[in-house]
Amino acid sequence: MSSTFRISVGCFIVGLSIFGSLGRSVIDAAERPNVLMILVDDLKPVMGCYRDEIAVTPNMDRLASRGMKFELAYCNQAVCAPSRFTLMLGAHSTSTGLYGLGSQLREILPNAITLPQYFASHGYRTESLGKVFHIGHGNHGDPASFMVPHFHDKVIEYLDPASTGGGMLTREEAYFTNQKLGQIRSLPRGAAFESPEVADIKYADGRVAAETVDRLAAAKRRRAADGTPFFIVAGFARPHLPFSAPKKYWDLYRREDLPMPTHEDLPVDSPGVAGKRGGEISNYKPVPTDANEAFSEELKRDLIHGYYASMSYVDAQIGKVLSELDRLKLSEETIVVLWGDHGFHLGDLGIWTKHTNYEQANRIPILFSAPGKIPAGTSTQQLAESVDVFPTLVELAGLPPADVPQSLDGVSLVPVLKDPEARVRDHAYHAYPRRKLGRAIRTERYRLVQWLGEDAPIENAEYELYDYKEDPNETRNLAAKEPVVVRELVRILEQYPKPISRDATRARLSHSTQPKFNIETPRVANSSVHILAEIEKLSGDGVIAAQGGREHGYALHVVDRRLAFDVRRNGVVTRVQGDVALPSDCRVEAWLSDGSLEIAVDGKRAAKIPSPGLITIQPKDGLSVGFDDLSAAGDYEAPNPLRGIVSKLQIETGDSNR
Secondary structure: OOHHHHHHOOOOOOOOOOOOOOOOOOOOHHHOOEEEEEEEOOOOOOOHHHOOOOOOOHHHHHHHHHOEEEEEEEOOOOOHHHHHHHHHHOOOHHHHOOOOOOOOHHHHOOOOOOHHHHHHOOOOEEEEEEOOOOEEOOEEOOHHHOOOOOEOOOOOOOOOHHHHOOOOOOHHHHHHOOOOOOOHHHOOOEEOEEOOOOOHHHOHHHHHHHHHHHHHHHHHHHHHHHOOOEEEEEEEOOOOOOEEOOHHHHOOOOHHHOOOOOOOOOOEOOOHHHOOOOHHHHHEEOOOOOOOOOOOHHHHHHHHHHHHHHHHHHHHHHHHHHHHHHHOOOHHHEEEEEEEOOOOEEOHHHOEEOOOOOHHHHEEEEEEEOOOOOOOOEEEEEEEEHHHHHHHHHHHOOOOOOOOOOOOOOOOOHHHHHOOOOOOOOOEEEEEEOOOEEEEEEOOOEEEEEEEOOOOOHHHOEEEEEEOOOOOOOOEOOOOOOHHHHHHHHHHHHOOOOOOOOOOHHHOOHHHOOOOOOOOOOOOOOOOEEEEEEEEOOOOOEEEEEEEOOOOEEEEEEEOOEEEEEEEEOOEEEEEEOOOOOOOOEEEEEEEOOOEEEEEEOOEEEEEEEOOOOOOOOOOOOEEEOOOOOOOOOOOOOOOOOOOEEEEEEEEEOOOOO
């Protein structure tokens, strides 16, 4: 973090309205609101505030009463990791190629600037707790997105030894802890639900809530001391399977009152690629292992009971966080958004969990609260998407419109937050990949899904069309009977860019793709340093290579299209910079020695100045290539992605003086 950054966040003036005026393009640093994001895994909009008559969700209902509820909000892909990428990037999975549970964000989009990174670049302290990015299935989340280490806890969790056969590693536990990923089928299945008489904190969501409460108190003290606003993301795992929740939450529901599925057949005339049987649910006992075997009525009721009990358990944890926000008198100066990563089938169409393009898997809850700026207790029929949260929070917080390397596909919902009758889009878009890619357009009345194989001619497309005014349960595919409606919605779909190939995600836009380098972080303490890099397709500024942070380190980067080499010692940056614009393809070098700082371009010296001295302490932050993923090693705001490709990089330490 640069000294300029520290000054900018230290200008808090007590007594000013924290939200300022949304009429201005940018809110002053002193007026920046805090942001609290609450993410809930597998949460469909069946809370009390969404008119579910049996749901016991007083705390999420309380949040809805403070702001605006989106009735027609949709995820952009109904599976955990990709859905969270769309939220944090503001980009559709079809724009990024991040389609899978094991997708690696920084391998595919190393220069991407996520929502928390953007807020960090404007003076916010960013923190994450619980399930934020997906960790598991070979995915390790995105540590670069937050300023402090992630508070991680379990997603798959059991307290009853009987649930795991006496403490054995189960299939889903292995998936979510990245263990034995090549041996999943040899592992036992864990229980689909349990209900021990235990305290809330015995499960992960209780611990996440307790830690979030502590973080809010610390954030309050920090803001009072230096004016730093917070951006805290708290992610809760339930009601994701297994439905593990304390017994008192199961006791909130009478089994005879539970809403059982009313239509359990796939839609008539729907293409085979669209349907689902089995899947994730089959990794839990006592679910049948044969995907075609019918569930007993008792099992269906157990699963639905478990879902509602888990939702009420999470609601109680969210209540603890909201109550602490109130106790600390932070509610009036904090934007709160609650988001479910995707919906959840509970036996409708005969489907369980998610992973489809149907309504129950894709419709999600989105709640926004910002006292004084969003009318309390309001709702809107505006169609919304997960990707809209990024630009909405940016505008609501008064930050400049985001200019990021990745495609920013969302639109700001702020006009709707001010007036629920306002409209900023007339449809929502989402997708799900199977052996074909299904892309969907959801209007207020219809959903069209186009299933098309990669590189297949459009004539091979299969279509689904559902009319939610006449057939809310999706009992029949109307595509063949409503060709006019199909053509109208296909025209909307054709306005979207061609989807990124699942097999070619590394061929992304040249300015946002960096090759992988198997270079260990160099030991630079008390050593000279020589950096050699080859750059291709340079179109702007950004970091070539950086190591270190706010105290010690170095950064070779481009400023105003000129090569710069920054060395940071004890927080003070010394820079040597060339005076000639770099060509789009070039070879650059930098040297740090006891005697000098020097840079060269294509073998010719570009600039040389006296050295500030060697870096005396090994930097805490590791090596970054193509961006600076933590606090800034140079005099810029991280992550500062390079608008170009680093095609070659060598770093030598020791006797490399010039």
